[in-house]
Amino acid sequence: MAVNRTNENEGFLTSRVDALFNWSLKNSLWPMPLGISCCAIEMMAFAGPRYDVSRFGAEVFRFSPRQSDLLIVAGTVTYKMARVVRKIYDQMPDPKWVISMGVCASSGGMYRSYSVVQGIDQFVPVDVYVGGCPPRPDSLLKALMEIQKRIQAGETLTQQRRPEKVLVD
Amino acid sequence: MANSSRDKDNVAQIVRALEDKDTSAALEDPLENYMVLNMGPQHPATHGVLRLLVKLDGETVVECIPELGYLHRGYEKIAEASTYMEFIPHTDRLDYISPIANNVAYALAVEKIAGVEAPPRAQYIRVIGAELARVSSHLMAIGAMAMDVGAMTVFLWAFREREKLYDIFDLLTGVRFTTSYTRIGGVAQDLTDETKQAIGKFIDEFPHHHAEIIKMLNKNRIFLDRVVGVGAIDAETAIGLGFSGANLRGCGIEHDIRTFSPYLVYDQLSFDVITEKDGDCFARYMVRMREMLESVKIVRQALERIPQGPIKADLPKKVLPQKERVYEKMEELIHDFVIVNDGVNPDVGDVYVTTEGSKGELGFYIISDGSGHPWRMKIRSPSFCNLQALPYLVKGQMISDVVAIIGSIDPIMGEADK
Amino acid sequence: MIEKIEEKLRAALGENIISVKEFKDQVIVEARRDAIVEVCRFLKEDRELEFNFLSDICGADMLNFVDSSSRKAYLAVEHDYHPEEVPTAGRFMVIYQLTSLRNRTRIRVKVRVDGDNPVCPSLTSLYPAANWYERETFDMFGITFEGHPDMRRMYMPEEYDHHPLRKDFPLMGVPGSIPLPRK
Numbered sequence: 048m049a050v051n052r053t054n055e056n057e058g059f060l061t062s063r064v065d066a067l068f069n070w071s072l073k074n075s076l077w078p079m080p081l082g083i084s085c086c087a088i089e090m091m092a093f094a095g096p097r098y099d100v101s102r103f104g105a106e107v108f109r110f111s112p113r114q115s116d117l118l119i120v121a122g123t124v125t126y127k128m129a130r131v132v133r134k135i136y137d138q139m140p141d142p143k144w145v146i147s148m149g150v151c152a153s154s155g156g157m158y159r160s161y162s163v164v165q166g167i168d169q170f171v172p173v174d175v176y177v178g179g180c181p182p183r184p185d186s187l188l189k190a191l192m193e194i195q196k197r198i199q200a201g202e203t204l205t206q207q208r209r210p211e212k213v214l215v216d
Numbered sequence: 217m218a219n220s221s222r223d224k225d226n227v228a229q230i231v232r233a234l235e236d237k238d239t240s241a242a243l244e245d246p247l248e249n250y251m252v253l254n255m256g257p258q259h260p261a262t263h264g265v266l267r268l269l270v271k272l273d274g275e276t277v278v279e280c281i282p283e284l285g286y287l288h289r290g291y292e293k294i295a296e297a298s299t300y301m302e303f304i305p306h307t308d309r310l311d312y313i314s315p316i317a318n319n320v321a322y323a324l325a326v327e328k329i330a331g332v333e334a335p336p337r338a339q340y341i342r343v344i345g346a347e348l349a350r351v352s353s354h355l356m357a358i359g360a361m362a363m364d365v366g367a368m369t370v371f372l373w374a375f376r377e378r379e380k381l382y383d384i385f386d387l388l389t390g391v392r393f394t395t396s397y398t399r400i401g402g403v404a405q406d407l408t409d410e411t412k413q414a415i416g417k418f419i420d421e422f423p424h425h426h427a428e429i430i431k432m433l434n435k436n437r438i439f440l441d442r443v444v445g446v447g448a449i450d451a452e453t454a455i456g457l458g459f460s461g462a463n464l465r466g467c468g469i470e471h472d473i474r475t476f477s478p479y480l481v482y483d484q485l486s487f488d489v490i491t492e493k494d495g496d497c498f499a500r501y502m503v504r505m506r507e508m509l510e511s512v513k514i515v516r517q518a519l520e521r522i523p524q525g526p527i528k529a530d531l532p533k534k535v536l537p538q539k540e541r542v543y544e545k546m547e548e549l550i551h552d553f554v555i556v557n558d559g560v561n562p563d564v565g566d567v568y569v570t571t572e573g574s575k576g577e578l579g580f581y582i583i584s585d586g587s588g589h590p591w592r593m594k595i596r597s598p599s600f601c602n603l604q605a606l607p608y609l610v611k612g613q614m615i616s617d618v619v620a621i622i623g624s625i626d627p628i629m630g631e632a633d634k
Numbered sequence: 635m636i637e638k639i640e641e642k643l644r645a646a647l648g649e650n651i652i653s654v655k656e657f658k659d660q661v662i663v664e665a666r667r668d669a670i671v672e673v674c675r676f677l678k679e680d681r682e683l684e685f686n687f688l689s690d691i692c693g694a695d696m697l698n699f700v701d702s703s704s705r706k707a708y709l710a711v712e713h714d715y716h717p718e719e720v721p722t723a724g725r726f727m728v729i730y731q732l733t734s735l736r737n738r739t740r741i742r743v744k745v746r747v748d749g750d751n752p753v754c755p756s757l758t759s760l761y762p763a764a765n766w767y768e769r770e771t772f773d774m775f776g777i778t779f780e781g782h783p784d785m786r787r788m789y790m791p792e793e794y795d796h797h798p799l800r801k802d803f804p805l806m807g808v809p810g811s812i813p814l815p816r817k
Contacts, residue, residue: 081258083265084287084630085312088356089393092382095375110260126812127791128265128286131257133815157305160290161798161807162790170815181393285789290805292774293798297805328658455687455735458763469735476738565657568731568742570689581731583694591699592799594692596731604766633789 083122264629299559314349353574361623401535402528461576559588725749
C-alpha cells in the first residue's frame with residue numbers, strides 16, 4: 048500500500064482504493080479446495096495444525112465455488128473431470144486465481160495415459176504451478192505467498208475484470 | 217351384458233395405459249414427490265471425486281447410483297507398458313493414505329511370480345511399515361468421518377498424529393508421503409536406530425492420544441445419534457457384495473488376510489482380529505479404533521524381534537543390488553543396468569496375491585509372459601468393492617446420513633477408480 | 635486339495651471342465667464359457683468347497699501372447715494393427731477369483747471368450763458383487779455380460795467408443811476422442 052503522508056499531522060493517511068482493496072484481499076483469500084487425489088491430503092495437511100494456513104489468512108476453505116477466490120486444483124485431472132474443473136472455475140466470481148498443485152495437474156505428471164489430461168492449462172488459466180508429487184505443504188504455502196505477491200502488485204479492481212480472450216471458431 | 221364388456225374395455229385401456237412407459241413413470245410418482253440430487257464429484261464429504269445420484273422422497277433416500285471414473289488414471293494400461301520395478305511408484309498413489317501397505321502388497325505379488333523371497337529383516341520392516349500405514353489410514357478415516365458428522369476437533373487431532381507418522385515415514389523411507397519403499401526382494405533402505413527410537417516413541421504415546429479420541433467420541437451424544445444404527449448391513453449381504461477389511465469385520469465376520477493366509481511374518485506375531493457384530497457405521501468406526509491398538513501391538517512385537525541381516529534377497533538376477541555397491545563393483549553395475557532396463561523376468565503364468573490393505577483385501581493379479589513387463593495386471597482394490605455396497609447401505613436412510621455412511625466405508629477414490 | 639477339487643468338478647460337470655492346474659500353489663480351473671454359471675454355482679453351493687466370496691472378476695486380452703522372455707515377441711502388436719487381421723478365436727479371457735471364507739482357500743476360474751463376438755454369461759444372479767466387476771470388464775475390454783442388469787461403462791464416459799485395455803489400443807489413447815472444455 049503506497050501511503051502518502053502529506054497530511055499525517057492532521058491524522059490522515061491517503062492511499063488508493065485499489066491498494067486498500069488489494070491489501071485486504073491478499074490477507075483474506077478464500078480457497079476453493081478442489082481436492083481430487085493424493086495432493087488433497089497434503090492440502091489438508093497445509094490447513095492442518097502443523098503448517099497452519101491461517102497464518103496467511105487463507106484458512107476459510109469454502110467448498111462452494113461461488114464464495115471463493117482462489118482455486119487450488121490438487122490432483123490428477125482426467126478428461127472426465129476436466130468439464131467439472133472448468134465448471135467450478137466458471138462459477139467463481141472475479142477476481143480469481145488458480146494454483147495448479149502437483150505435477151499431475153500441471154503437466155499430467157507420471158500419468159502418461161489415455162485418460163489423464165496432460166496439464167490443466169489446456170482449459171483453465173493457471174497463475175502458479177507447484178511441482179512435486181505431491182508437493183510438500185511448504186511448497187503450497189510458497190505458492191499462496193506468490194499469489195499474495197501478485198495481488199499486492201496488481202491492480203485488481205481495474206485489471207482482473209478484463210474479459211478473457213474470446214475465441215471465435 | 218353390455219356393461220361388463222364395456223368394463224372389460226375400460227380395464228384393458230387402463231392396463232395399456234399402465235404398460236405405457238411414460239404413463240407408468242408418471243403414475244409411480246403422481247405428486248412428483250421424488251427429487252434427484254447430484255452429490256459430487258466435487259463435494260467435501262465424498263472423499264475425493266465420488267459422484268452420487270440420489271433420488272429422494274422428502275429427506276429419505278429412495279435410490280442411489282454411484283458414478284465412478286473421475287479419477288480413472290489407467291493404472292492397468294500403464295503397468296503393461298512399464299517394467300515391474302517401474303510400477304512401484306504408481307502403487308503409492310493407489311491408496312494414497314497408506315502407501316507402504318500398497319508397496320508391500322505389490323512387492324509380494326511380484327515376488328510370488330518371480331520366485332523371490334525377501335530376507336527376514338526386510339519382512340519385519342515391511343510389517344512395521346504396513347502397520348504404521350494402517351494406523352495412518354484409520355486415523356484419516358476416523359477424522360474424516362467425524363468431520364463429516366460435525367466433529368472438526370477429531371479431524372485436527374487425527375492430523376496431528378498423522379503428521380508424527382509422516383515424520384517417521386520420512387526417517388524410514390526418505391519421503392513423507394509417496395514412499396515407494398519396497399523393492400522386489402526387499403526394501404530400499406535399512407531401518408536405522410534413530411527410526412527405531414522414533415517409532416518406539418510414537419507407539420508409546422499413541423495409546424494416550426487414542427484414548428483422547430475415544431473419550432471425545434464414544435460418549436458424545438451427537439456423534440452417537442449420527443452413527444449408531446445408521447447404514448446397517450447384515451453379514452450375508454456384505455459377503456455377497458464383496459465387502460472386505462474393517463467393513464466386513466464390522467458385520468461380525470472374522471476375515472482378515474493376515475490370519476486367513478498369513479504372509480510376511482504375521483504368523484509369528486500375536487494379535488487379535490477385531491470384529492463387531494452390529495454392521496452399522498458405529499461398528500465400522502469401532503473396528504477401526506480397536507484395530508489401531510492391535511497395529512501398535514504388532515509394531516511393538518516386530519520392533520522387539522527384528523533380526524539383524526540383509527534387507528534384500530541375494531539373487532543378483534532378480535533383485536536390484538544396493539546402490540552403494542553399484543558405484544564400486546562391476547558385477548553389481550551390470551546387474552543394476554540389466555534389471556533396470558530389462559526388468560525382472562518372472563516365470564510364465566499367473567498369480568493372484570492378496571494382502572490385508574488398510575481398506576480391505578488388496579490383491580494384485582499378474583499374468584506374465586516371461587518378459588520384463590506384466591502382460592496384464594489387475595488391481596483388486598478394496599475401495600472399489602466396498603463402494604459397491606453403498607446403494608444398499610443408504611437405501612431408506614436420511615440424506616444427511618449419506619455422508620456418515622460414505623465416511624464409515626472409507627473409500628479412497630485413487631484406488632477405487634484406478 | 636487339487637485332486638479333490640478336480641475329482642469333484644469332473645464328476646459334477648464333466649465336459650465343461652477343460653483343465654485343472656496348479657501354479658505356484660494356486661489352483662486354476664479352465665472351464666467352458668457357456669458353463670461358467672454352473673461351474674461357479676457348483677463351487678459356491680457344494681458343502682465342502684463353499685467358495686462363497688467372489689473376490690474379483692477381470693478380463694485379459696491374450697492377443698499375440700507369446701510364451702517367451704524375448705522382448706520382440708512382446709512388442710508384436712503394433713499400433714497400426716488392422717482389426718480384420720486380429721485372430722479372434724479365444725482372444726479374451728475372463729478370470730474369476732473365488733474365495734472360501736470358511737475353508738480359507740482360493741480358486742481361480744478362467745474362461746475363453748471369442749474376439750468377434752465377446753459375450754459371456756453374467757454371474758450377478760449368484761454373486762451380487764459381480765455387478766461392478768463385470769461393468770468394469772465391459773468398460774475395459776468390451777466383453778458384454780448376458781443377463782447383467784445394468785451393462786454400462788464403469789470408468790470412461792458413456793459416449794466413449796474404445797475399450798482401453800485391449801492390446802491394440804495405444805497407451806496414450808486416441809487423440810480428440812474425449813473433448814476438453816474450451817479455454
